[in-house]
Amino acid sequence: MKKIIKIAAGILTIGALCLGVFWVYLWHNYEVPILMYHTLDASRVNNYAAVSPQHFYEQMAFIKKRGYRVIPLEDYCRMVVNRQTYAHNLVVITFDDGFGDNLQAAEILRKFDFPATIFLVADKIGTDMHLSAEDIRTILSNSRVGIGSHTLTHRSLDTLGSEALKHEIAGSKEKLRSTFEREITTITYPGGGYNNETIEVVRDAGYLCACTTNRGFSRTRELFALRRIKITDRDTEFSLWAKLSGFYNLFRRLRKP
Structure with a gap:
């Protein structure tokens, strides 16, 4: 009987140690979730990049109800620069491309008092289905939504030479700065593509x-390759909760830069 008790105690001890190691692993691999949206065009909800306005509202309500704290991307980046510790309930919200319906997204975000960043393709402002300069000024003055660069023309940065890279990256920064009279401190890579030279130019x-x-x-603290999590119209409350957990990236299929 004593032998059985000793064996059981040993198993429990090993199990507790393994659980402790796993918990430490999770803790050190926590990533503040940076959510990635594109468009709220309800007619395109079957497209991976689209979320209907109703579902977007419900997703923001879920974030609010669950007690997450939405912070600007710049604030998170400064936390990383300053090596600050941060609570495990932070969330960052971003939009790529600057589609015209982002004006509606900004209004929904304003209702929840959430900050966000819209990444603009500088040469596409006011064209096709994109936000106009006046739309962007309205967003900047009426909400906590800021802007960043999504390059000048939306070319794949990992395919460009040095001069073209500088044109896309520095050129978009200057055009947005001069047009909207504010510093542009953040950028997203079109299609997620980048290489070491891209980071150097940025x-x-x-x-x-x-x-x-x-x-x-592992991009937990890589300032120039921060991973984001795509949010779609198909996300349920459970999948959204998983994506907001800070550990979602541990279980995703990774792609090489």
Whole structure:
């Protein structure tokens, strides 16, 4: 009987140690979830990049109800720069491309008092289905939504030479700065593509941080390759909860930069 008790105690001890190690592993691999949206066009909800206005509202309500704290991307990046510890309930919200319906998204975000960043393709402002300069000024003055660069023309940065890279990265920063009279400190890579030269040019242009998509291995504190989590119209409350957990990236299929 004593032998059985000793064996059971040993198993429990080993189990507790394994659980402790796993918990430490999770804790050190926590990533503040950076949510990635594109458009609220309800006619395109079957497209991976679209979320209907109703579902977007419900997703924001879920974030509010669950007690998450939405912070600007710049604030998170400064936490990383300053090596600050942060609570495990933070969330960052981003939109790529600057589609015209982002005006509606900004209004929904304003109702919840949530900050966000819309990444603009500088040469597409006012064209096709994109926000006009006046739309963007309205967003900047009426909400906590800011703007960042999504390059000048939305070319794949990992395919460009040095001069073209500088044109896309530094050129978009300057055009947005002069048009909207505010510093542009953040950028996202079109399609998530980048390489070491891309990061070097982004740094030299004076950006604070850069976002990619589902690329790289461990990007917890990589300022110029911050991974984001795509949110779709198909997300349920459970899948949204998983994506907000801070551990979702541990279980995703990774792609090489």
